Amino acid sequence: MTSTRPLARLREVRRSQRAGNGLAGPPRLAAPEHRGHKEIPAGPAPLPRRVVAGILDLAVCAAPLAVGGLIVSALGDDAGGGQADRAVFGAFALVITVVVTVWNVGHKEGRTGQSAGKKWTGLVVRDTDTGQAIGSRHALRRRSYSALAFVSIAGLLPSAARPAGTTWADARTKTEVVRESTATADGFIARERDISVRALRRARLVGLLTLVLILVAVALASVAIGARPLTLAEVHHALVTPSGLDTDIVVRTLRVPRTLLAIAVGIAIGVAGALIQGHTRNPLADPGLLGVNAGAAFAVVLSVYLLGLSSPLQFIWFAFLGALVASVAVFSFASIGRGGASPLTLPLAGVAVGAFLMAMTNAIVLLDRASLDAYRFWNVGSVAGRGFDVLIQVLPFLALGVVLALASTPALNLLSLGEDVARSLGTNIALNRTIGILAITLLTGAATAACGMIAFLGLVVPHIARAITGPDYRWLVPFSGLCGAIMLLTADVVGRVVVRPGELQIGIVLALIGGPFFIALVRRRKLVTL
Numbered sequence: 001m002t003s004t005r006p007l008a009r010l011r012e013v014r015r016s017q018r019a020g021n022g023l024a025g026p027p028r029l030a031a032p033e034h035r036g037h038k039e040i041p042a043g044p045a046p047l048p049r050r051v052v053a054g055i056l057d058l059a060v061c062a063a064p065l066a067v068g069g070l071i072v073s074a075l076g077d078d079a080g081g082g083q084a085d086r087a088v089f090g091a092f093a094l095v096i097t098v099v100v101t102v103w104n105v106g107h108k109e110g111r112t113g114q115s116a117g118k119k120w121t122g123l124v125v126r127d128t129d130t131g132q133a134i135g136s137r138h139a140l141r142r143r144s145y146s147a148l149a150f151v152s153i154a155g156l157l158p159s160a161a162r163p164a165g166t167t168w169a170d171a172r173t174k175t176e177v178v179r180e181s182t183a184t185a186d187g188f189i190a191r192e193r194d195i196s197v198r199a200l201r202r203a204r205l206v207g208l209l210t211l212v213l214i215l216v217a218v219a220l221a222s223v224a225i226g227a228r229p230l231t232l233a234e235v236h237h238a239l240v241t242p243s244g245l246d247t248d249i250v251v252r253t254l255r256v257p258r259t260l261l262a263i264a265v266g267i268a269i270g271v272a273g274a275l276i277q278g279h280t281r282n283p284l285a286d287p288g289l290l291g292v293n294a295g296a297a298f299a300v301v302l303s304v305y306l307l308g309l310s311s312p313l314q315f316i317w318f319a320f321l322g323a324l325v326a327s328v329a330v331f332s333f334a335s336i337g338r339g340g341a342s343p344l345t346l347p348l349a350g351v352a353v354g355a356f357l358m359a360m361t362n363a364i365v366l367l368d369r370a371s372l373d374a375y376r377f378w379n380v381g382s383v384a385g386r387g388f389d390v391l392i393q394v395l396p397f398l399a400l401g402v403v404l405a406l407a408s409t410p411a412l413n414l415l416s417l418g419e420d421v422a423r424s425l426g427t428n429i430a431l432n433r434t435i436g437i438l439a440i441t442l443l444t445g446a447a448t449a450a451c452g453m454i455a456f457l458g459l460v461v462p463h464i465a466r467a468i469t470g471p472d473y474r475w476l477v478p479f480s481g482l483c484g485a486i487m488l489l490t491a492d493v494v495g496r497v498v499v500r501p502g503e504l505q506i507g508i509v510l511a512l513i514g515g516p517f518f519i520a521l522v523r524r525r526k527l528v529t530l
Contacts, residue, residue: 112190207469226504279412280347286459290330290444315374381452404442451506454506
């Protein structure tokens with residue numbers, strides 16, 4: 001007997017079998033069934049429990065909209081907010097509400113039979129004919145009927161045509177809500193995810209397109225939101241038909257370069273984080289593990305102390321040179337010996353070189369106040385005050401690093417299987433690891449030189465991307481880049497709002513996000529195997 005037979009026929013066969021064996025009398029639809037010593041209730045779930053589940057689902061879906069409403073109300077004109085601020089946060093709250101609703105009602109309830117509210121109350125939605133999950137589209141259609149029934153007077157009135165124990169939405173969509181024990185006893189099975197190559201490729205392409213759209217939306221929000229409140233008309237005028245007004249100058253010379261630099265740096269750090277975790281096979285590794293951040297910091301402090309430099313545009317090349325020298329030193333020390341550079345020797349050499357460079361940096365800043373002031377501002381990490389001149393200088397190195405990273409992804413998939421397996425398949429381990437380290441150095445060195453040390457981003461982003469794409473680095477690397485740009489740009493926007501009219505540097509905002517994530521990652525019983 002298969003699980004795809006009609007539920008009514010399945011119950012009829014079971015009753016017939018019990019009657020033939022002398023185990024049961026005539027069937028009674030309202031009475032619960034007895035299986036062994038456990039009593040399994042039959043029929044639809046009680047109405048009060050269903051009402052509680054509906055209230056919980058409504059709270060889950062409406063929570064983003066409620067938070068967005070509070071944020072919009074807090075961004076009034078008297079609080080320093082502007083029309084563009086309220087429009088952006090209101091639109092984001094509405095979009096997040098729709099996404100959460102589709103995920104909770106369509107995906108969860110359609111595939112597993114349980115939305116968040118129904119899971120907490122022990123209920124299951126199933127098809128009345130097959131007794132199985134109803135599917136995402138069917139679940140959304142059912143909720144739309146429920147909404148119509150709620151707002152319609154006819155849906156609130158009793159109807160003789162309505163089946164007993166069901167709602168108008170259940171009758172229209174041929175579904176029923178039962179207890180979880182009832183569904184389990186009747187053979188309810190959640191729909192399995194399609195894991196075919198074609199479905200997986202389609203899902204990844206859809207995810208990539210979704211991330212691009214999110215990045216565009218966050219970039220527009222970054223242009224519209226700032227210390228000076230603007231209207232949507234002023235933002236549109238500055239972007240489309242600038243005429244030299246003060247608002248045009250603010251948008252085109254301050255916010256647009258800042259937004260583009262944040263996107264470029266976020267992509268670089270996200271890609272570098274995926275590469276370093278892949279080459280070291282360490283889920284807790286970040287780009288700073290190779291000593292790049294420490295080398296850049298030491299070079300910046302040394303240039304300020306010896307040459308008296310004061311602006312980021314002046315010491316950007318020294319920071320990049322320091323990052324390059326530090327990474328070369330780490331790779332050289334890790335390659336000493338018979339085995340060469342390995343996932344074990346690279347982190348050890350990076351920690352040793354980084355500790356030495358940070359000690360030298362601290363020694364200089366304690367001797368010179370000007371070096372301390374420059375280092376303190378640069379060390380936090382920020383995209384504020386950087387224009388197109390900084391972006392143009394680091395963009396070629398970022399582009400070259402991304403190209404090398406994408407080119408090394410097939411070999412990185414083989415390296416993730418182990419060096420012995422990769423070597424047996426014809427992979428040149430030394431060459432591919434050198435290319436990977438060079439890409440990490442270019443990406444992290446240029447990003448650090450432009451914006452300072454940005455912590456936690458390279459650690460957090462690859463794990464988020466890996467949860468979406470899986471371990472395939474051909475998809476993991478571009479997903480990590482897009483996720484890094486979105487997270488960095490979002491942190492920059494949040495930093496402009498929370499302490500208005502001042503700004504909170506992105507390094508601080510990311511630390512508030514990355515710190516709890518790092519603790520949760522360490523406390524997991526089984527870390528991700530790379």
